[in-house]
Amino acid sequence: MNKGQSVNEHHFTLSERMKILSAGTKYDSCNQSAVCHAFGPDGRCIQLYKTLLTNACAGECTYCPNRCGRDSTKATLSPEEIAKITWSFYRKNAIEGLFLSSGIIGDAEKTAEQQLEVAQLLRNQGFTGYIHMRVMPGTPRYLLEEIADYANKFGVNAETTNSVNYSEICPNFDYNKDVLQRLQWTRDLINKKRKEAGYGGRIVGANDTQFVVGALSEPDRDIVRTVDRFMDKYELRRPYFMSFDPVPSTPLENNEASPHWREIRLYQTSFLLKDYGLKAFDFDAIYDDSGLLYDQDPKMLLAQAHPERFPVDINSASMGELLLVPGIGPVGAKRIVQSRPLLSEKELMRMGVVMERARPFIEINGGRQTNLASFLGAGS
Structure with a gap:
């Protein structure tokens, strides 16, 4: 084979192409196996067969192996093959649905047409499982409308926080036209589907997108502010984060990999934005001088940064005050409010409270459980 020549995909078996294309979804929010775990709109963890239509791509994204x-090595699966594979996994109870992305096949319109064909084939064959589509920037609205008739969830990746970074x-593609406009259309179509009677009882997933973390020098502060803005403007439910890992023979091959913990801390921060009622500016106190998060639980750091808020009295605190306590989540806070008065740590543990974390920040019957100053000193 000559240097620079790609392996001819027609020499690969179906099984080999499946492995190549599942691995090729690395930059689409799931891990590198044929079956990935995702979360449905109700929070339930579901298993999806994850694949690209093709890893041959007309795009020139500087971080991407495709x-x-x-x-x-290039490979392609036809819509008919993907439908057949999905059915095979589904009938074995190995999956509950399909996560489908693709390299750009000529342009966004042609790519979306083939993605739509996969969904149509499955639904017309009686498939009732979950279908999640990752559509391309610039996908025409008419195709998004048709995809909305067949898919449970679909969205476009933002990748970064602004048009300057995106152009790099x-x-x-154009960030404002090809990405943000599609996020708005997706929001509108999702809301429309949820209001439609006779949609067959199909679960309609919320708007979603993905950020590549560390491909550029943008700080976590900018990512958190963008996620907060997207939640308000586009009704974003869950952002996905993918740690940048340099790929040989790409323009960013000599850049440093982003540590995986940074991705984890951004996920934790996004949960605090969505499920705990915090806003982006609430995190300003816990970034380093470069605007990056520390490799520590952001909720604990927020509590330590505001000792004036604590301790909170378990039996009189508002829901919002309870949610600021480390070790108390939305479910636990609701149980506490519904079950008060509570008289002991044992009762709180039955509510789901993690006492090792919550103890320094709460009072029960007027008694503080641990001296906060001692707690902070022990951790320094």
């Missing part, structure tokens, strides 16, 4: 012109890592 970018145009990069010498790599995804030069083929």
Whole structure:
């Protein structure tokens, strides 16, 4: 084989192409196996068969192993093959649905047409499982409308926080027109489907997107502010975060990999935004001088940064005050409010409270459980 020549995909068996294309979804929010775990709109963990239509791509995203012109092993699955594979997994109870993305097949319109064909094939064959589509930037609205008739969930990746950064890592597309406009259309279509009678009882997933963390020098503070804005403007439910890992023979091959813990801390912060009622500015006190999060639980750092808020009295605190206590989540806070008065740590533990975390920040019957100053000193 000549240097620079790609492996001819037609030499691969179906099984080999499946493995290549499942691995190729690395930059689409799931891990690198044929079956990935995702979360449905009700919070339940579900298993999805995850694949690309093709890893041959017309796009030139600077971080991506599938970018145009990069010498790599190429593979393609037809819509009929993906439908057949999905049914095979589904009938074995190995999956509950399909997560489908793709390299760009010529342009966004042609790519979406093939993604739509997969969904149509499955639904017309009686498939009732979950279908999650990752559509391309620039997908026409008419195709999003048709995809909405078949998919439970669909969305476009934002990748970064603004148009300047986006033009640097995804030069083929316009951030405002091709990404933000699609996020708005997706929001509108999701709301429309939820209001439609006779949608067959199908679960309609919330708007979602993904950020590549560390491909550029943007701080976590900017990512958190963007997520907060997207939640308000586009009704974003859950952002996904993917740690940047440099790929050989790409423009960013010499950049440093982003530590995986940074991705984890951003996920924790996004949960606090969505489920705990916090806003982006609440985190300003816990970034370092470069605007990056520390590798520590952000909720604990927030509590330590505001000792004036504590201790809170378990039996009189508001829901919002309870949610600021480390070790108390939304479910636990609701149980506490419904079950008060509570007289002991044992009762709180039955509510789901993690006492090792909550103890320094609460009072029960007027008694503080641990001296906060001692707690902070022990951790320094």
